[in-house]
Each structure stands twice: as C-alpha cells, then as structure tokens.
Amino acid sequence: MSLDKDTIRKIAFLARIRVPEDALDGLAGELSNIIGWVEQLNEVDTEGVEPMTSVADMDWPRRDDEITDGGRAQDILANATDPEPAPGGEDGNGGGFFTVPKVVE
Amino acid sequence: MTAFPELSIAAAGKGLEAGDFTAEELTRACIEALESGRDLNAFITETPDIALDRAKASDARRADGRAAGPMDGIPIAIKDLFCTEGVLTTAGSHILDGFTPAYESTVSANLKDSGAVMLGKTNLDEFAMGSANVTSYYGPVKNPWKGPGGKDLVPGGSSGGSAAAVAGGLCPGAIGTDTGGSIRQPASFCGIVGMKPTYGRCSRWGIVAFASSLDQAGPLTRTVEDAAIMLGAMAGHDAKDSTSAPIDVADFSAGLGEGVKGMKVGIPKEYTLDGMPAEVEALWRQGMDWLKGQGAECIDVSLPHTKYALPAYYIVAPAEASSNLARYDGVRYGLRVEGSTLDDMYEATRGEGFGDEVRRRVLIGTYVLSAGYYDAYYRQAQKVRTLIARDFTEAFEQVDVLLTPTAPSAAFAIGEKMDDPVAMYLNDVFTVPASMAGLPAISVPAGLDGDGLPLGLHLIAKPFDEVTLFRAASALEQAAGFDAKPGARPSTPQGGAS
Numbered sequence: 389m390s391l392d393k394d395t396i397r398k399i400a401f402l403a404r405i406r407v408p409e410d411a412l413d414g415l416a417g418e419l420s421n422i423i424g425w426v427e428q429l430n431e432v433d434t435e436g437v438e439p440m441t442s443v444a445d446m447d448w449p450r451r452d453d454e455i456t457d458g459g460r461a462q463d464i465l466a467n468a469t470d471p472e473p474a475p476g477g478e479d480g481n482g483g484g485f486f487t488v489p490k491v492v493e
Numbered sequence: 494m495t496a497f498p499e500l501s502i503a504a505a506g507k508g509l510e511a512g513d514f515t516a517e518e519l520t521r522a523c524i525e526a527l528e529s530g531r532d533l534n535a536f537i538t539e540t541p542d543i544a545l546d547r548a549k550a551s552d553a554r555r556a557d558g559r560a561a562g563p564m565d566g567i568p569i570a571i572k573d574l575f576c577t578e579g580v581l582t583t584a585g586s587h588i589l590d591g592f593t594p595a596y597e598s599t600v601s602a603n604l605k606d607s608g609a610v611m612l613g614k615t616n617l618d619e620f621a622m623g624s625a626n627v628t629s630y631y632g633p634v635k636n637p638w639k640g641p642g643g644k645d646l647v648p649g650g651s652s653g654g655s656a657a658a659v660a661g662g663l664c665p666g667a668i669g670t671d672t673g674g675s676i677r678q679p680a681s682f683c684g685i686v687g688m689k690p691t692y693g694r695c696s697r698w699g700i701v702a703f704a705s706s707l708d709q710a711g712p713l714t715r716t717v718e719d720a721a722i723m724l725g726a727m728a729g730h731d732a733k734d735s736t737s738a739p740i741d742v743a744d745f746s747a748g749l750g751e752g753v754k755g756m757k758v759g760i761p762k763e764y765t766l767d768g769m770p771a772e773v774e775a776l777w778r779q780g781m782d783w784l785k786g787q788g789a790e791c792i793d794v795s796l797p798h799t800k801y802a803l804p805a806y807y808i809v810a811p812a813e814a815s816s817n818l819a820r821y822d823g824v825r826y827g828l829r830v831e832g833s834t835l836d837d838m839y840e841a842t843r844g845e846g847f848g849d850e851v852r853r854r855v856l857i858g859t860y861v862l863s864a865g866y867y868d869a870y871y872r873q874a875q876k877v878r879t880l881i882a883r884d885f886t887e888a889f890e891q892v893d894v895l896l897t898p899t900a901p902s903a904a905f906a907i908g909e910k911m912d913d914p915v916a917m918y919l920n921d922v923f924t925v926p927a928s929m930a931g932l933p934a935i936s937v938p939a940g941l942d943g944d945g946l947p948l949g950l951h952l953i954a955k956p957f958d959e960v961t962l963f964r965a966a967s968a969l970e971q972a973a974g975f976d977a978k979p980g981a982r983p984s985t986p987q988g989g990a991s
Contacts, residue, residue: 396856403815403859404822404836405852406844415856418914422857425915426804426870432877439875440882442736443706443931444693444956449739451732463595467826486824491835 390420497522498568499662502719506563509555516555516566520548520610523568526663527612533635533661535654537573538581539613544568547610554608564726565608570658570667573614574621575601575710576699580611584701585619585629585651588846589827598699599731600668600710607726612664615654619848620818621675621703624920626653627907628850636683636904637661637979641944646904649679649920655713656683660979666714666723670700672707673806674900674924677936680713681899681949684938684977686966687713688720691957692931693738695724696731704813705736707806707928717937717967721745724959740957748964754788756965759892763799764923766901772942773898780896780939780950783972784965792892796884801877802926807918808861808874809929814851815858821846853914882930889955894965897923899936899949927953935966938975947977 393412396419400407407415442448465471465484474483497519500508508514524541551566560566576582576594583589597605605611618628625647626634634653636646637660648657652669656679659667669676671689680687688711695710702708712723725745731737760781765774781791823829823842830845832838847855861870888895900920910917927934933956936949950969954962 391860395860399856399859399863401840402863403855404839404843405847405855406840407852408844415853418853419856419860422807422853422914423860426807426874429801429804429808429870429873429877432798432801432873432880434873434876434880437876437879439872440878441875443882443929444691444736444738446693446738448735449730449732450735460595464825466595467592468824469829488824489832489835489838 391416391423496662498526498664500665501716502563502567502665502714502722503716505567505665509566510560516548516551516610517545519566520544520568520612523612523664530661530663533637533657534632535615535634535657535661535663536570536613537583537585537616537631537654540580540611543580544610544612547605551608551610561606561608562726563722564604566610567608567666568610568612568664569604570612570615570655570664571601572617572652572655572667572669574617574670574701575668576701577601577611577614580614582614582701583631584621585617585631586846586848586851587630587828588821588843592826596699599696599733600700600727603729604668604726609726615652615658615667617654618651619851620701620814621651621670621672622814622850622854623650624674624678624917625910626650626679627911628848630848633907635907638684638904638946639980640904640906640946645907646946647682647907649682649900649904651675652713653679656680656685656687659683659713659715660685666712666719668710668727669713670708670710671928672704672810673928674921676711676713677924677934677949677951678900678920680936681938681947682904684947684975684979685713685715686717686720686935686937687711688724688935689928689933690724690728690959691738691933693736694728694933694957694959696729696734696737698731698733702817704810705817706813707810717935717963717970718746718749720935721749721963738957743960745959745963748960749967751964752787753784753965753968756789756894757892758784758789758791758965759794759888759895760791761794761796761799761888761895761897763796764897766922769901770942773901773948776940776948776950777896777898780969783969784896787968787972794888794892794895796888796926798877798880798884799926802881802929803918803922805874805877805881806925806929807857808870809878811854811858812862812871813858815855815862818851818855850914878929881926885930885932893954893961895953897951897953899923899951903942903944903946903948923951932956933959933962935962937966937969937973939969939973940975941977947975
C-alpha cells in the first residue's frame with residue numbers, strides 16, 4: 389500500500405511528532421517503500437497459527453503485589469524541565485510537580 | 494609484552510591475580526588509550542574519575558584477599574543505552590539531552606558488583622536503531638579497520654562504539670545490546686567476538702527500551718573465553734524485569750576447549766542469498782570444514798520462513814518502539830521544546846528530539862498499530878514470528894547448533910546505504926531470525942575479505958544452551974586462528990595519511 393501525504397500527516401499527529409510540510413513527500417515515499425517491502429508477509433499462510441505473545445516458552449515468576457520502593461520525589465523530578473517544588477517549600481521527598489503548558493482554562 | 498588495553502580479559506585477570514600489575518595501572522593504560530583513540534568517536538562520555546576510583550577499590554579488595562572473581566579490576570566500556578547512576582545516559586539521542594539517571598541498570602550493576610571498572614559510555618545508533626552507527630546524535634563512529642585507500646568505514650551497529658573500542662584496543666571488553674543483530678553484526682565488522690544471550694538471560698531493567706520482546710544485553714570481547722567470563726558477570730534472574738528468566742547462571746566456560754567431536758551442526762540452506770559475496774559463502778564453507786575437521790557432523794537443515802524474518806522484524810520492532818518511545822514527551826526528562834499548548838509542546842519536542850531513522854520507525858510503528866491496520870500488519874507479523882520460532886524448534890530436534898555467516902558483507906564506507914532504508918536493513922538478514930526466536934547466538938571473527946576486512950561466522954544454539962554455543966564457538970575460534978589487527982591505532986606503525 390502506498391502512503392500519501394495526508395496519511396503521513398495523520399500518523400505524525402498520532403505519534404505527536406511535528407513533521408515540516410516540506411518533509412512529508414519524502415517521508416511518504418520512504419514509508420511506502422518500507423510498507424511495500426514488509427507486505428511480502430501476506431504470502432505466508434498463517435491460517436490457524438497463533439500470534440506470538442511470548443518469545444520464551446516458560447512460566448514467568450510473579451512478584452508479590454507490595455510496595456518495594458518510594459519516597460523519592462526529588463530523584464524523580466531531578467531530570468525535569470522547570471519542576472515546581474511542593475507547596476509549603478522543600479520537604480525532601482514530600483512532593484513537587486512536573487510542569488506543562490496550561491491544559492485547562 | 495602485549496600493551497595493557499590489548500590484553501584479553503582472561504590474561505588481564507591472571508596478571509592481576511599474579512600481582513604482575515594492578516587494576517589501577519591497567520585502568521590508567523586504558524584511559525590513555527581512550528584519549529589517543531578519540532578519533533574513532535567510540536565514546537560519548539568518558540568516566541576516568543569513576544574508573545580510577547573503582548580500580549583502586551579493586552586493588553584494595555585484592556590486597557585484602559577479597560577479590561570478587563574474574564572480572565574484578567577489568568576495565569570495560571558500557572553502551573550508552575544502559576542507565577548509569579549519576580552519569581549522563583543519552584541513547585545516542587538529542588531527546589535525552591542532559592538525562593542523568595538516579596539508578597543503575599541491573600546488568601551494569603551486576604558488572605560493578607563483579608568488580609569491573611567502567612571507563613565510559615559508548616556511542617551507538619540513536620535508540621539502538623541502525624546497523625552502521627551513523628544515526629547517533631553524537632556523530633558516526635569509525636571502524637578501526639580502514640577500507641581501500643584508507644577510507645573510513647562504519648563499525649556496524651547499533652553497538653558500534655562498543656565494538657570499535659574493543660577492536661581498536663581501547664579496552665578489553667564492552668557491553669552492548671542486541672535487538673536484531675546489534676552486537677553480532679558490529680562484532681563481525683570489527684573483527685571481534687559478539688554474543689547475544691537467550692532472551693531472558695540478562696535483565697533488561699534500566700536499559701533504554703527499543704523493542705522489549707527482542708532486546709538483550711551481551712558482551713563484545715576479543716576472545717570467546719572472554720565473552721563467557723563477561724556474560725557470567727552480567728546474567729542472572731532479576732525480579733525487576735518480569736521477562737528475566739528464573740534460571741541459575743551456568744558456568745558458561747564449562748565447555749571451552751572441549752572440542753566439537755560428535756556435535757551436530759545444522760547448515761540452514763535458506764541462508765544462501767542471491768548476490769551474496771563469494772567470500773562470505775566461501776568462509777561459511779570453510780567454517781563447516783573447520784568444524785568437520787574437529788569431528789563435528791554438518792547436517793543440512795531447512796528453516797523455511799527465514800526470508801520473512803526481516804520484514805516481520807520491521808513490523809514488530811517499530812511497533813514496540815513506537816510504544817516505548819512515547820515516554821519522551823519533554824515533561825519528565827531530557828529535551829523540552831516549548832509550545833503554546835500541551836500537544837504543541839509534545840510535537841515540537843519530539844519533532845526536534847528524534848533523528849530521521851527514529852522518526853521513520855516510530856511512524857511505521859504507529860501506522861501498523863493504528864485502527865484498521867493492526868490485523869493486516871502487526872498480527873500477521875506475530876503469526877509469522879510463531880512460524881519462525883517453530884522452524885528453529887524443529888531444526889534443533891536434529892542438531893545442537895546452527896552455523897551461518899554473521900552478515901552479508903564486510904564493513905562498508907561511512908555514507909553508503911544512507912538513501913535506502915531497506916538496503917540498510919538487509920545488514921541484519923542473518924542475525925534477525927535468531928532474535929525473533931529469542932535464541933542465543935554469537936559471532937566469531939573467522940577471516941578476511943579481499944580488501945583485508947574482517948568477516949564473522951555466526952552460531953545459534955537452543956534456548957539457554959549458551960554452554961554449547963560457547964563450546965562450538967571456541968572450536969571455531971581455534972580453527973580460524975584469527976589474529977589480524979586493524980591498523981588504525983596511532984601507536985601501531987601504519988603508512989598512509991591519517
């Protein structure tokens with residue numbers, strides 16, 4: 389299948405990646421080539437074949453559902469752009485916020 | 494005596510144990526080698542202070558009679574896809590600008606606990622997406638081997654910095670990750686050993702995720718024995734990775750030097766490609782003769798879905814990547830490009846932060862997972878993946894290991910294969926099938942092509958049978974007797990302009 393400019397615009401928005409208008413044609417060509425090439429998979433008869441869900445054939449252990457870590461707000465905020473400290477000042481690990489452009493008026 | 498950084502891990506370990514030199518001396522020599530080898534662009538971040546601290550601590554442990562094992566005091570390089578506490582971790586991407594993790598990946602923590610000394614973080618294709626190490630935001634890595642006329646070649650990818658560092662004599666070993674061949678293909682291009690363990694053998698916790706059902710950490714070393722030693726210090730169950738196998742770490746060196754008498758080696762007929770260079774085919778035949786000469790039996794086998802592994806991979810891996818890379822949104826870490834609304838900020842950040850190849854793959858992944866296309870692409874690819882794995886299971890009813898070439902060519906020049914993504918993807922045609930089936934595999938340097946460039950041979954084994962894999966690999970290594978060295982080190986006499 390060949391992907392047109394509108395399709396690229398749409399999936400770029402779904403992926404939240406800004407693509408400059410003048411790059412859309414080039415990307416449409418490249419992605420169409422790749423998709424055209426992977427479509428050879430349609431030759432394979434997969435009637436009755438289960439899709440793979442786990443590459444290793446084993447029962448993976450499950451951990452207990454309990455809290456094992458926490459109280460590390462400062463570590464978590466350490467790499468953020470413009471984090472806000474918790475209201476009432478720094479209290480070590482008590483809170484703080486990531487900041488984003490205003491979402492609700 | 495061999496220069497320090499060019500020692501094998503096993504030889505360096507013996508030297509440390511015998512007191513011939515200290516970890517600090519060994520580490521200082523590697524730090525100097527890193528400095529003189531900067532032209533390769535193999536490292537994104539060098540960590541000499543951390544290295545010296547750890548080397549001194551190792552010497553102190555040894556003086557106390559508390560040396561931790563064969564990796565204690567061994568300087569290594571770490572692919573910059575492993576999170577390292579307090580040390581910049583970039584994944585080769587602009588979007589992780591300044592990211593300094595507050596935690597250590599399990600594999601690098603295991604190595605640290607084993608006494609290994611971190612020299613720095615190696616360059617890679619952006620988010621490990623590439624086969625030539627040309628997609629890194631930090632620039633291409635040069636292969637220490639030079640092409641005709643002294644031309645700069647790619648080291649392969651994505652673990653290109655790790656491979657170049659080991660091949661270029663900057664350090665005795667490095668860790669990489671392999672999603673579709675990212676350890677084995679650069680090992681082949683650089684004339685070293687590169688090994689991908691069984692999926693689940695090494696914890697993925699703290700590794701920047703590319704395609705979670707395929708990613709595995711593994712060693713890049715100069716010898717098969719070193720790979721076995723290093724894997725022993727990396728592997729093990731980890732409760733923090735739900736796909737980490739609850740299986741004890743084997744003694745991976747157990748079969749080394751035992752030979753391959755009576756071993757059944759499968760030769761998959763589908764690995765003969767149209768247009769494959771005659772030298773690659775000839776080396777493969779030579780590999781069969783080497784193993785037969787040591788008493789192995791070569792058996793023709795068929796893996797009928799081989800040709801579909803690569804296209805299936807290019808649905809599954811981008812699909813997983815599109816999901817994994819959704820976390821880079823400019824909010825919690827890395828680059829933020831301001832925008833007037835939240836969506837605007839996301840789009841601006843991701844538009845600027847991702848390079849061309851990553852953008853391509855995230856868009857492909859988004860497309861194949863989107864409503865109306867999921868069944869046609871993603872579901873079909875996962876069904877084909879089941880068939881690929883089944884082919885291997887059936888072949889392993891007859892044989893112990895499989896022998897194939899590692900890559901369809903030797904290293905090519907930087908800048909080649911750049912305008913055609915599919916041509917670049919074909920580099921991984923022989924390594925991807927084992928990845929799709931989660932199998933352990935290794936590339937062993939085995940010969941040179943007509944331009945004097947290294948070529949590897951590739952062995953694949955049953956799940957969790959790394960011991961047999963290493964045993965066959967060491968027989969191949971012994972027979973090949975590969976001892977050619979690149980001429981790029983400034984310290985080695987080599988003519989030509991540089």
